[in-house]
Amino acid sequence: MIESAPLHRRGAAEVARLVATGAVSADEVTRSTLARIDELDPVVRAWVYLDRDTVQAEAATLDQEARSSRLRGPLHGVPVGIKDIYDVAGMPTKAGSNVLADATPAVRDSAPVALLRRAGALIVGKTATTEFASADPARTTNPWNTGHTPGGSSSGSAAAVAASMVPAALGSQTAGSVLRPAAFCGIVGFKPSFGRIPREGVLPYAWSLDTMGSLTRSVEDAALLLRVLTRPDWAPAAGSAASADAGAPRLAYLPRIFPDLLDRSMHEMLSSAALRLQTAGAAVEEVLLPAGFDASLQAHHLIMVAEAAAYHLRTFPGKLHLYGPRIRRSIEVGALVPATAYLEAQRVRRDIYERIAPLLARFDALLAPAAAGPAPETLEFTGDPAFNAPWTLFGLPAITLNGGLDANGLPLGLQLVGRPNADEALLATAAWCERALGPATAPPAFA
Amino acid sequence: MRPKPAGKQPLKLLTAQAEQVYGPQRVRDLAAQIKLTAAAIAAVAAYPLAPETEPWPGRSPALVQIDDSGTRT
Numbered sequence: 218m219i220e221s222a223p224l225h226r227r228g229a230a231e232v233a234r235l236v237a238t239g240a241v242s243a244d245e246v247t248r249s250t251l252a253r254i255d256e257l258d259p260v261v262r263a264w265v266y267l268d269r270d271t272v273q274a275e276a277a278t279l280d281q282e283a284r285s286s287r288l289r290g291p292l293h294g295v296p297v298g299i300k301d302i303y304d305v306a307g308m309p310t311k312a313g314s315n316v317l318a319d320a321t322p323a324v325r326d327s328a329p330v331a332l333l334r335r336a337g338a339l340i341v342g343k344t345a346t347t348e349f350a351s352a353d354p355a356r357t358t359n360p361w362n363t364g365h366t367p368g369g370s371s372s373g374s375a376a377a378v379a380a381s382m383v384p385a386a387l388g389s390q391t392a393g394s395v396l397r398p399a400a401f402c403g404i405v406g407f408k409p410s411f412g413r414i415p416r417e418g419v420l421p422y423a424w425s426l427d428t429m430g431s432l433t434r435s436v437e438d439a440a441l442l443l444r445v446l447t448r449p450d451w452a453p454a455a456g457s458a459a460s461a462d463a464g465a466p467r468l469a470y471l472p473r474i475f476p477d478l479l480d481r482s483m484h485e486m487l488s489s490a491a492l493r494l495q496t497a498g499a500a501v502e503e504v505l506l507p508a509g510f511d512a513s514l515q516a517h518h519l520i521m522v523a524e525a526a527a528y529h530l531r532t533f534p535g536k537l538h539l540y541g542p543r544i545r546r547s548i549e550v551g552a553l554v555p556a557t558a559y560l561e562a563q564r565v566r567r568d569i570y571e572r573i574a575p576l577l578a579r580f581d582a583l584l585a586p587a588a589a590g591p592a593p594e595t596l597e598f599t600g601d602p603a604f605n606a607p608w609t610l611f612g613l614p615a616i617t618l619n620g621g622l623d624a625n626g627l628p629l630g631l632q633l634v635g636r637p638n639a640d641e642a643l644l645a646t647a648a649w650c651e652r653a654l655g656p657a658t659a660p661p662a663f664a
Numbered sequence: 665m666r667p668k669p670a671g672k673q674p675l676k677l678l679t680a681q682a683e684q685v686y687g688p689q690r691v692r693d694l695a696a697q698i699k700l701t702a703a704a705i706a707a708v709a710a711y712p713l714a715p716e717t718e719p720w721p722g723r724s725p726a727l728v729q730i731d732d733s734g735t736r737t
Binding site: 425509512515516518519522542543546547549550551553554555558560561562563564565566567568570 | 689690693694697698700701703704705707708709711712713714717718719720721722
């Protein structure tokens with residue numbers, strides 16, 4: 218980032234450095250953030266709740282502490298957006314649903330928000346989500362072209378970061394809800410290993426799949442957020458720590474994954490990116506996934522709808538008529554999935570994981586599309602999560618990087634998938650690839 | 665007149681009744697979701713599984729580590 222870049226274009230790590238050194242105050246950061254939101258959100262519609270008074274008062278407190286050389290942590294003075302399925306004390310959690318239209322403000326922070334506050338983050342407000350993080354879209358538009366979806370379910374978080382309203386936001390992923398919106402919005406979306414970030418105080422979608430993640434504009438910021446958000450009792454995997462001077466990675470290139478779903482522009486971008494990474498020194502080897510891998514999508518579907526039905530029918534009884542059509546039919550049909558089919562799906566999940574484990578062991582990361590193509594031209598559909606769902610199913614860390622633009626100027630995202638629980642190693646690989654491919658750029662109308 | 669037992673009514677008649685109650689779009693959407701889910705159940709049932717394969721996670725995935733040499737530990 219060049220020194221002359223406006224404050225709103227600075228990343229989380231850089232804002233933290235500026236506040237820590239006194240070059241910028243948290244109050245200035247807050248004013249810049251709120252002004253940016255006021256200017257752009259009537260078009261982008263990324264935010265569903267802002268608490269101006271509280272965030273400004275919090276900024277004043279942080280400035281006072283900074284002047285006394287008391288920095289809370291590595292996010293001191295950094296504004297962060299929170300997907301509206303996370304509880305934030307004093308703000309209602311409505312999850313984009315009429316079911317929660319009358320929700321009262323949460324009494325306490327969800328665990329990830331509490332970790333952010335402890336690190337000094339400024340909680341600006343709530344970002345729009347598809348209904349209960351499922352498939353009924355939010356009103357959010359894509360900053361690269363407002364006639365296109367930003368993706369979902371973390372729609373507002375991705376759009377807010379892409380439009381440089383905040384440098385970072387929280388998302389969640391049950392199928393492809395962090396990586397796909399990141400791809401459509403041309404930013405970095407990181408889903409660490411299942412369980413790495415705590416989820417107490419976050420509305421569930423499907424318990425055995427839900428993974429908390431982040432939306433940022435750089436891998437450096439994704440790594441910073443992971444350090445802050447890691448659950449206190451997380452035990453790092455042996456041999457998973459990243460080396461600071463990680464060399465050129467070994468990448469398993471997957472150009473043939475779900476070929477019937479893949480857009481030509483995505484295929485071309487992925488080929489070009491693989492070549493650029495190879496030219497930069499990466500060892501890129503084209504590989505095939507084991508036979509039967511496609512069943513991961515069916516297993517994922519059964520597990521997701523059955524778990525969603527179990528949660529929603531018990532938690533919000535008698536309210537089916539208030540749900541949007543997509544999540545409603547998922548709940549209704551999910552309730553019909555036989556227990557034996559659910560357990561068979563969990564066995565298939567286990568078996569496919571065992572089959573891909575040797576492949577994961579040979580490489581630093583898998584290189585695959587982050588989505589079928591660019592953001593679809595609609596606000597009624599948030600895109601197909603098929604390219605992300607298997608990795609969520611297996612609890613593997615995955616990250617989206619911007620691979621370039623298509624002929625219409627829309628971002629195309631590539632996905633790196635890491636080894637089990639090796640989050641830091643994946644981030645090191647992603648940082649190397651980001652340097653080789655170039656950083657995420659801003660949408661022209663929202664630079 | 666008492667309706668005939670549901671199981672003996674023709675599918676078309678049931679569908680028409682459902683469309684009157686719920687609207688045609690919702691019936692179509694629900695039918696599509698049922699087909700998708702039925703196909704998923706069939707695909708999972710057809711997947712070859714060894715008898716000893718346990719449901720996920722079996723042993724916790726956190727316990728199935730792969731070190732840098734590719735050895736599962």
